[in-house]
Amino acid sequence: MKLKVDIKKVIKLLAKDIYDSPYALLRENLQNxxxxxxxxxxxxxxxxxxxxxMNVFGDKVVITDNGIGMTLDVVENNYWKAxxxxxxxxxxxxxxxxxxxxxxxMANFGVCDKLEVKTRYYxxxxxxxxxxxxxxxxxxxxxxxxxxxxxxxxxxxxxxxxFLSPGIILTESDALSYLxxxxxxxxxxxxxxDKLISQKDYVSATMIAEESxxxxxxxxxxxxxxxxxxxxxxxxxxxxxxxxxxxxxxxGVSVKGEVVLIQNGGxxxxxxxxxxxxxxxxxxxxxxxxxxxxxxxVPTAGRDSxxxxxxxxxxSIITSVENNAVKMFSQYDAxxxxxxxxxxxxxxxxMTQMLATKVTIRREPTDDRIPLGSVQKQMDRREVxxxxxSDESIIRMFANENNYLLIxxxxxxxxxxxxxxxxxxxxxxxxxxxxANDFKMIDLDTDETSIIFRIEYxxxxxxxxxxxxxxxxxxxxxxxxxxxxxxxxxIIHIQRGTNSINYLREVYRSDYSLFDGFVKDxxxxxxxxxxxxxxxxxxxxxxxxxxxxxxxxxxxxxIEEKEMGQIDEVISDYLKGQATLADxxxxxxxxxxxxxxxxxxxxxxxxxxxxxxxxxxxxETPQTEETDQNTEEDIYMPQPPLLRLDYQSSMKLLxxxxxxxxxxxxxxxxxxxxxxxxxxxxxxxxxxxxKIIWSxxxxxxxxxxxxxxxxxxxxxxxxxxxxxxxxGGHPVKSTTIITKNKIFVPVPxxxxxxxxxxxxxxxxxxxxxxxxxx
Numbered sequence: 001m002k003l004k005v006d007i008k009k010v011i012k013l014l015a016k017d018i019y020d021s022p023y024a025l026l027r028e029n030l031q032n033x034x035x036x037x038x039x040x041x042x043x044x045x046x047x048x049x050x051x052x053x054m055n056v057f058g059d060k061v062v063i064t065d066n067g068i069g070m071t072l073d074v075v076e077n078n079y080w081k082a083x084x085x086x087x088x089x090x091x092x093x094x095x096x097x098x099x100x101x102x103x104x105x106m107a108n109f110g111v112c113d114k115l116e117v118k119t120r121y122y123x124x125x126x127x128x129x130x131x132x133x134x135x136x137x138x139x140x141x142x143x144x145x146x147x148x149x150x151x152x153x154x155x156x157x158x159x160x161x162x163f164l165s166p167g168i169i170l171t172e173s174d175a176l177s178y179l180x181x182x183x184x185x186x187x188x189x190x191x192x193x194d195k196l197i198s199q200k201d202y203v204s205a206t207m208i209a210e211e212s213x214x215x216x217x218x219x220x221x222x223x224x225x226x227x228x229x230x231x232x233x234x235x236x237x238x239x240x241x242x243x244x245x246x247x248x249x250x251x252g253v254s255v256k257g258e259v260v261l262i263q264n265g266g267x268x269x270x271x272x273x274x275x276x277x278x279x280x281x282x283x284x285x286x287x288x289x290x291x292x293x294x295x296x297x298v299p300t301a302g303r304d305s306x307x308x309x310x311x312x313x314x315x316s317i318i319t320s321v322e323n324n325a326v327k328m329f330s331q332y333d334a335x336x337x338x339x340x341x342x343x344x345x346x347x348x349x350x351m352t353q354m355l356a357t358k359v360t361i362r363r364e365p366t367d368d369r370i371p372l373g374s375v376q377k378q379m380d381r382r383e384v385x386x387x388x389x390s391d392e393s394i395i396r397m398f399a400n401e402n403n404y405l406l407i408x409x410x411x412x413x414x415x416x417x418x419x420x421x422x423x424x425x426x427x428x429x430x431x432x433x434x435x436a437n438d439f440k441m442i443d444l445d446t447d448e449t450s451i452i453f454r455i456e457y458x459x460x461x462x463x464x465x466x467x468x469x470x471x472x473x474x475x476x477x478x479x480x481x482x483x484x485x486x487x488x489x490x491i492i493h494i495q496r497g498t499n500s501i502n503y504l505r506e507v508y509r510s511d512y513s514l515f516d517g518f519v520k521d522x523x524x525x526x527x528x529x530x531x532x533x534x535x536x537x538x539x540x541x542x543x544x545x546x547x548x549x550x551x552x553x554x555x556x557x558x559i560e561e562k563e564m565g566q567i568d569e570v571i572s573d574y575l576k577g578q579a580t581l582a583d584x585x586x587x588x589x590x591x592x593x594x595x596x597x598x599x600x601x602x603x604x605x606x607x608x609x610x611x612x613x614x615x616x617x618x619x620e621t622p623q624t625e626e627t628d629q630n631t632e633e634d635i636y637m638p639q640p641p642l643l644r645l646d647y648q649s650s651m652k653l654l655x656x657x658x659x660x661x662x663x664x665x666x667x668x669x670x671x672x673x674x675x676x677x678x679x680x681x682x683x684x685x686x687x688x689x690x691k692i693i694w695s696x697x698x699x700x701x702x703x704x705x706x707x708x709x710x711x712x713x714x715x716x717x718x719x720x721x722x723x724x725x726x727x728g729g730h731p732v733k734s735t736t737i738i739t740k741n742k743i744f745v746p747v748p749x750x751x752x753x754x755x756x757x758x759x760x761x762x763x764x765x766x767x768x769x770x771x772x773x774x
Contacts, residue, residue: 022168023178025111029063029160030054030183030190034275035097036067036158037188040122043068047122050188056175059164061112066157069121072148075128079117080144098275109134114163120156127154134165181269182276185291202271202291206260208232208242214332220324225250229321231328239338240264241286241329245321248294250313257294259317263340265289270297270306270314278305282315284322285343292317330355336371339413346413352420361386361418362407364399372421379404385430386422388415392637393483393530398430402478405430436473436482436493447505448472448496454519455492455527462520462643463528464536465490472496483530490534492527500526517613517644521662524640528687532638535687535706597652597673597716599764601757605651607669610644610737610744614660638687638706639734648740653755664733668752669744672714673768677743680772683712684736684743692748693729697721701745703734711773714745719765722754 037050055062070079108115116131129147136143172193183190183198190198217230230244245259263286267279271293278299297310326344335341335358345355357373377384386406399405409415452470459465473493475482482493500522507518608614652671659665687706701714728750737744747755
């Protein structure tokens with residue numbers, strides 16, 4: 001009994017199993033053409049202008065090269081013989097060929113029904129033309145047609161024409177998408193339907209080349225590998241990192257080629273002598289992508305991946321390179337921006353002290369960021385501690401003119417690095433508790449008792465803290481204020497003799513008329529941040545009570561005809577069934593809550609008239625440990641208003657030329673509409689946060705109550721648009737000024753010039769709308 005083989009089916013199955021797409025036909029023949037060019041370059045000194053041309057005609061593919069060509073022996077015993085390769089020899093390896101498997105022509109028959117090959121060897125005048133149709137394939141009979149020609153005008157090289165099987169159509173666009181990863185970086189020209197698709201430079205395409213980028217290089221030898229490493233990184237944004245590795249030696253043996261990497265690049269693609277082989281994924285904190293163009297790597301027979309030996313080689317090179325690259329990068333400030341660099345440091349605890357010197361940490365009370373490498377146990381004659389929490393009241397307590405407090409990040413990776421670094425330096429955390437030793441009233445002078453009584457009165461009248469008790473104390477750890485809750489009472493301990501208290505005493509003695517305003521400002525700036533959780537309105541019950549008050553006020557107002565607008569159109573739509581009752585309600589509410597505003601130079605006045613306590617010389621205002629820093633948390637934190645309820649103002653715009661700390665450096669304040677004052681002034685009497693958004697004709701304020709249960713928007717529709725490109729938005733530190741008849745809110749610095757009407761005849765006209773949001 002004879003073993004029988006259906007060779008046609010075997011060939012089709014073999015091709016289908018090995019090659020992932022019909023377009024693999026293009027890749028395989030193009031690789032053969034490239035190898036032919038490499039082999040000719042290696043032995044033909046006069047060879048010039050290498051080129052590959054590929055044409056896709058839908059049902060036919062033609063690939064032409066001007067490489068070494070084939071002799072009759074190679075055609076018969078290599079090309080048309082599966083399992084035999086004419087490139088599996090030392091000469092071919094020296095030339096740097098890509099293919100060595102010897103699948104040859106047979107793989108084409110997974111896609112085509114007929115294959116024609118025309119070839120002329122570079123040192124011969126004979127052209128050999130062979131062809132085979134799949135229907136004629138036989139293991140026993142002569143099935144390949146062969147012709148020869150001695151026409152010396154025929155070109156050197158090889159042309160392969162594949163006639164595609166019925167139902168298989170290759171398009172130019174799909175061919176281009178498939179081929180680019182394999183051919184785009186070839187140094188020789190490759191044309192697809194006369195369009196150049198090769199000769200791209202992967203180094204320039206991968207390496208960061210900004211003028212402001214960091215550039216450094218060095219040569220390393222870690223025992224196994226020696227190489228030259230060039231590093232380029234962005235000096236801003238995320239500190240993105242790119243690497244170029246050349247002159248590679250492994251255990252003293254040269255590894256021909258180079259590696260180019262870029263952080264977060266997706267995939268590393270393996271190239272052999274510029275020809276794309278396959279992608280590979282390697283685990284790394286940096287998620288490298290890029291190119292590994294090495295002559296020592298080879299694909300598996302299926303072409304869909306690299307051999308394990310190739311992967312191990314590339315992985316070992318990249319591991320070594322990464323270890324040295326982070327050492328280079330750690331010397332630059334940009335490493336602090338690079339998330340993946342921080343992850344690497346976090347994953348290598350034993351390298352923290354060496355790599356993390358440029359990693360920054362927040363420092364209070366200066367509200368800056370300093371590199372860990374600059375941290376010492378004592379800095380600027382202040383003791384240095386660190387805090388692993390996020391309680392702003394604790395931060396304010398321990399960060400002052402006598403102490404620096406380093407705040408660990410909320411990000412787990414950065415936090416871990418900071419904690420490890422500071423612990424190694426022996427930096428202490430903040431103490432477990434702070435104690436206060438109170439002075440008796442009999443031990444205080446008149447100035448101090450007046451300050452205590454005034455603070456208690458302000459806490460009761462302005463903040464509704466009826467159970468507050470204030471003491472002058474001697475507080476441990478140089479803390480200026482300590483707040484405690486004992487037996488349903490709020491106890492406020494104030495360090496006796498601080499700069500701020502001494503300043504209040506001086507005001508009390510020299511100008512008593514300013515005393516109340518200065519104490520209000522002291523409470524607002526220095527005590528309120530520590531007392532905010534004890535303010536009754538901060539609770540949901542407080543918010544509910546506020547809403548009830550505001551809803552009751554709605555019944556006190558009527559709508560005048562001139563304020564109605566075009567609500568009849570909405571009502572008409574409602575009667576037609578084209579609008580809901582909710583639409584009518586929204587339209588009427590918008591009209592009811594709208595008001596036209598006009599602001600002119602005559603309506604502009606100095607803020608100092610309304611807030612007289614700022615008139616004191618700014619240079620004399622103590623910059624003490626209690627002065628708040630505008631951290632992001634502070635900006636979002638609800639703040640109480642500046643109350644001047646005994647003052648009546650006719651102004652609609654307040655301005656100043658001086659950046660007062662009491663006013664959080666705002667230079668201009670806009671009065672909200674009278675209608676809003678009548679209806680919603682109760683909202684603004686309580687602590688709230690402020691966010692402002694502006695663009696073209698719109699400026700929108702969003703105020704949020706301390707309870708976070710109630711918000712209010714104030715929509716300004718400008719008649720005269722903002723200057724071109726003036727678009728933005730951000731929170732501001734709430735600095736609401738309330739007089740007997742007006743509510744003033746800060747104008748963001750970006751719009752100061754727009755609202756500046758001093759010595760300016762123009763008027764600002766705009767409509768405003770407002771409402772609560774719950």
